[in-house]
Amino acid sequence: METTIRDNPAGSPDVSQHDQIRRYAVPLGLTPEEKFEHWRSWYGSAIDAPVRLEKADKLVRPGFSPTALSLDGPGFSLVDVTNEPANCFWNGETRPSDWLIYFRTACDKFSFSGRSESVSPGTVRFFDLSLPGNFHAAAGFSAVRVHFDRDLLGLDEKAMKRLKGLADIRENPILRGLILPALSGWQRTVIAQEIQHLQPVVRSMMMALVSSLLDAPADPDDLKLARIASVRKFIRRNFRNPALTVDEVVAYSFLSRRALYYLFDDERLQVSGLIRALRTLEAIDLLAEANTWRRSLTDIAGASGFTSLSAMRRAFSELIGLSLRDAQENPELLQVRTAGLRRLTEL
Incomplete structure (x- = not known):
């Protein structure tokens, strides 16, 4: 009704x-x-x-x-x-x-x-x-x-x-x-x-x-946000796969690399940034479960989509301003630093 x-x-x-x-x-x-x-x-x-x-x-x-x-x-x-x-x-x-x-x-x-x-x-x-x-x-x-x-x-x-x-x-x-x-x-x-x-x-x-x-x-401008939503959905579904790169997104979207960058030109997170942000947030969530699952940091990096532990360490430092050790030792500060990043991935 x-x-x-x-x-x-x-x-x-x-x-x-x-x-x-x-x-x-x-x-x-x-x-x-x-x-x-x-x-x-x-x-x-x-x-x-x-x-x-x-x-x-x-x-x-x-x-x-x-x-x-x-x-x-x-x-x-x-x-x-x-x-x-x-x-x-x-x-x-x-x-x-x-x-x-x-x-x-x-x-x-x-x-x-x-x-x-x-x-x-x-x-x-x-x-x-x-x-x-x-x-x-x-x-x-x-x-x-x-x-x-x-x-x-x-x-x-x-x-x-x-x-x-x-x-x-x-x-x-x-x-x-x-x-x-x-x-x-x-x-x-x-x-x-x-x-x-x-x-x-x-x-x-x-x-x-x-x-x-x-x-x-x-009009292409009328379809822009729908295309962005479609690409974001594809990234969300596949970011845990270490093989997901900008080239893979280009192939999925049927756009050139330049056109894809133009599509996300006004977005707070570009394609590569969105992939890294989602992987970082996934790693943070897995770290919170680390004591229960007893997973190694290398295992968490791989499960989050990072190609290496060093790549995960760099993402923590660049995206939330904390080292991996600080993030583990200061869960309250980590939660505060993470809130803004989560909002960016949800827009």
Whole structure:
């Protein structure tokens, strides 16, 4: 649904100054019937359209416990909902609302832009709440969606109609390799602190996806952040391999070395710097476990992706300003020095 998860009807919203992720869960101590009524009241206040939520069965099961999380950013929002068994209907009396929904579980029947069908786990579709629709989830379902402003992407009604008419797009390589991992892991705790940085990244990823689906060229500048995100993902997946070098990243990205450097020109960490930073942080984490695992420093260097112990020593000195011995003997200072480096690798 088109959701902005607002205040909990029973009290204040579950949100703090440092956590912009809003959460909903039925309160404890209620009967199953009372839980359903609480959820129905919340649902009616959270959905930006007239909806009617009904029971899927006469009796509400004892373990009834739906949940939802949302994060609102400039020009986009992310919502993760786990619905308990229920039926929902809406008449489309709202402004055009475009979003991409990823079903983690099956749903017996869901209306997609005027067409009703069952969906299987992993289905990904574009959706428009301004059209009448419904869903019947006798077993409940779990889904994640990203809502985006079509004007932000420069899409007209004709383009959106084509996108919403597409069948399940889960096999699209951009969606499978970049957007789905982002949707699956957006609840990580640091994302709320990065909210101001996310809008251009989300826009770039959606532009790359739309350009691919519509077989239409996109402005290279619009795709820049999506390409950076893809390269960073590749590096994160492979930095523990000592064979990973800038040349390997060049081969993966299908860019020249010069073009790759230009792509990361405005980033705080260049490609080689990101690889070294991730290896250093991995080594720090492994050092914290050294007493348990009784691993040698040479073993830790290799497991972190360094080609030698001396390379790991240089990285410690250059990136966190501590010798390897000082890092081992001053864990509190190491934690302070490491915090900034971790933030750089997360941007």
